[in-house]
Amino acid sequence: MPAETGKTERRSLQFELAIQYGCMLLWVTLSAAVILINKYVLSFSGFPYPIALTCSHMLFCSGAAAVLVKMGTPGWFEVTPISNETYVKGIIPIGVLFAGTLWAGNAAYLYLSVSFIQMLKASMPVVVFLVGVMxxxxxxxxxxxxxxxxxxxxxxxASYGEILFVPIGVVLQVVSICTESIRLTLVQILLQRRGIKMSPISTLYHIAPCCFVFLALPFTYIEIPRMLRDSRLHVNLPLLLLSAFTAFALNIAVFLLIGKTSALTMNVAGVCKDWLLILLSVLLYGSPVTKTQLWGYGLAFLGVCVYNYRKVQAQVKDKQESVQLELKPKQLEAQDGRR
Structure with missing residues (x-):
């Protein structure tokens, strides 16, 4: 019996790992799609307004989440009720940080290439790790x-080897990385530590409207006056809708991935996405990439891969120890029965 139980637990662990890596693959695909679409919208389509773009994303996410919740499908589309205290201490800070991440991150695409931004984003595991320790x-x-x-x-x-190094773009991306790292850690605490069980739709249902409100303020006072004076403004509604829909799917994938793993694991998986985006950026947008950058990013990639391997090994070890602790009382009972 113990051997059969051990095999069952190992299969369970393998199934859990398969789910985790499936969530990672989904997140990588959607994240790459959102980045490439947003870069095109902001840099090439005649719509250089990052706050307006992110506002449209959050408005779409809020509406889509509300519609799915109203459908009333049990389980996946249920809304978890939260107290006012939890909303103030948990949801609002996440909404503020999310607004800052989207604003600064999309604004950076106006100054930097996709390839260089992805190289800078590879520092996310470092920042998330430091925030997680705190x-x-x-x-x-x-x-x-x-x-x-x-x-x-x-x-x-990699930064030293960048040809098109624009300081304001780097500052915007660093701000986005910092706010995103804190946000992801707070989401992990909200979902795992506080014992709040929320589906991805429920999480987005609570957070997206809050984020939209904080984005709407700078949009009203900063970008609307500029848009009214912009004679070259071009609004491609199908493209904006595609961007918003992809962002909605990505947000669901983010919350799903964090709920299944951790904020740091998500950012470790993001390194694979960064390699993909660097290649696509060169092929689609002609972004310049130097050998120095590739060597630097390769070193960062190696460091993250080592960390990811150790993380998985630790997870397997913890699971095995948990199984052994569960089996030990049963083994003792069996020994006492034979006596």
């Missing part, structure tokens, strides 16, 4: 710290 969601160890140093060194080399 919030107690990650444990600081020497080996992990060394991994993060390797990643940071690679990003520094």
């Amino acid at each position: 919030f107690g969601t990650e444990n600081l160890t020497l080996i992990t710290a060394l991994n993060m140093i390797v990643v940071g060194t690679g990003i520094a080399i």
Whole structure:
């Protein structure tokens, strides 16, 4: 019996890992699509307004989540009720940080190439790790710290080799990385630590309207006056709808992935997406990439891969130890019965 139980638990672990990697693949695909579409909208379609673009995303996400909730399908589309205290302490900070991430991140596409932005984004595991240590969601160890140093060194080399280095674009991307790292950690705490069980739709249902409100303020006072004076403004509604729909699907995938794994694991998986986007950026938009950048990013990629491998090994070990602890009382009972 113990051997059969062990095999069952191993199959269960393999199934869980398959789900996690499936969520990672879905997130990588949707994230790459959103980035490429947004770059085209902001840089090539005659619509250089990042706040307006992100406002449309959050408005679409809010409406789509509300419609799905009204459909009343049990389980997936149910809304988890939350208290006013949880909304103030949990949802509003996430909404504010999400608005900052979207605003700064999309604005960076006006100044930097997709390939360089993705290289900068590879530093996300370092920032998420530091934020996770501060919030107690990650444990600081020497080996992990060394991994993060390797990643940071690679990003520094890649930045040094960038041809089109625009300081304001780099600052915007750094702000986006910092706000996103804190946001992802807070989402993890909301979903896992506080014992709040929310489906991806329910999470987006609560957070998207809050994010839209905080984006609507700068949109009203900063971009609307500029748009009214812009004689070259071109609004491609089908393209904006495609961008909004892809962003909605991506947000669902983000919350699903964080609920199944962790914020840091999501960013580790993002390194594979970054390689894909660098290649697509060169092929589609002609973004310049130097050998120095590739060497630097390759070093960062190696550091993240080592971290990801150690993370999976630790997860397998913890699961095996949990199985052994569950089996031990049963084994003792069986021994007592034979006596």
